[in-house]
Every structure is written in structure tokens, then in C-alpha cells.
Amino acid sequence: MPGPGSTSRQCSSCCMSLNVACKTCKFCKAVQPRKLRLNKRMEKFDTKANTWVQAQKRNKTSSHLRDQAALVKCNI
Ligand SMILES: [Zn+2]
Numbered sequence: 001m002p003g004p005g006s007t008s009r010q011c012s013s014c015c016m017s018l019n020v021a022c023k024t025c026k027f028c029k030a031v032q033p034r035k036l037r038l039n040k041r042m043e044k045f046d047t048k049a050n051t052w053v054q055a056q057k058r059n060k061t062s063s064h065l066r067d068q069a070a071l072v073k074c075n076i
Pocket of ligand 1: 025027
């Protein structure tokens with residue numbers, strides 16, 4: 001069992017010793033859990049980014065509506 005500060009760890013499926021930087025096991029080709037965790041984080045980030053973009057779009061639309069309303073007021 002690798003201790004803290006160790007540069008090796010065990011494969012999650014075949015329990016062979018791997019370097020911590022390995023994304024897949026070199027023996028059984030299994031994807032290591034760190035990558036899955038990173039994927040989860042990236043998905044979370046993507047949803048956050050999408051909601052931010054939608055909020056920006058919404059705000060832009062409402063400001064455009066306000067601008068148009070101001071123009072209508074000026075024309076009257
Ligand atoms: Zn393995």
C-alpha cells in the first residue's frame with residue numbers, strides 16, 4: 001500500500017503498482033479513478049459555464065429590450 005508522498009499507487013482493477021501520473025493501467029488498460037474524478041469536475045465546470053452563458057444571454061436580451069423601450073419612448 002503506497003503511503004503519503006509516494007509516486008506509485010495500485011491499479012484499481014488489477015492491483016499492480018503504477019506511477020501516480022498514469023491515466024490508464026499499463027497492464028490491464030483500465031482507466032484510473034483520478035481521471036474519472038477529473039471528468040466529473042470538468043462536467044460540473046461545463047454545466048456552470050453553460051448556466052453562466054445563459055444568464056449572460058438573458059441579461060443581454062433584457063438590456064436590449066430596455067434599450068428598445070427607451071427608443072420607443074424617445075420617438076413618441
Ligand atoms: Zn490494472
